[in-house]
Amino acid sequence: MPHYSDCKDGNNLERSICTKQKISQFIEKNIIIPEKAIEKSIQGTVYVRFVVGVDGSIKDVEIIKGVHPLLDDAAMNAISKLPNMVPGKQSGKNVPVFFQVPVRFVVDGKKRLFRRKKS
Numbered sequence: 001m002p003h004y005s006d007c008k009d010g011n012n013l014e015r016s017i018c019t020k021q022k023i024s025q026f027i028e029k030n031i032i033i034p035e036k037a038i039e040k041s042i043q044g045t046v047y048v049r050f051v052v053g054v055d056g057s058i059k060d061v062e063i064i065k066g067v068h069p070l071l072d073d074a075a076m077n078a079i080s081k082l083p084n085m086v087p088g089k090q091s092g093k094n095v096p097v098f099f100q101v102p103v104r105f106v107v108d109g110k111k112r113l114f115r116r117k118k119s
Helices: 012-030 035-039 069-080
Strands: 044-052 058-065 088-090 093-095 097-105
Touching: 012 069, 012 097, 035 069, 044 069, 058 069, 069 097
Parallel strands: none
Antiparallel strands: 044 058, 044 097, 088 093
């Protein structure tokens, strides 16, 4: 399986868990949602699929299950910015691998769990 270079230690399961955590942290840090979505309290989970290519790059980002175009775009943009990973291998050769990631958007009355898009 592809993994972050920071997640090189351990077995496949440990690398996979570490990579999922790194992806989640990256999305949380880099997601930007338009003010309109915040104002309208649009929330839900967007499911995004992408490919880690043979060179480790993030490709073919697409929405599997969307919530609203504003959230769908925000999720796709964050995923598209993921850094390159160590590519997956099969029989010693680099291979493309699909990933699916849920991106959860929650509006809490007092606390907005979003970064605002800069105008």
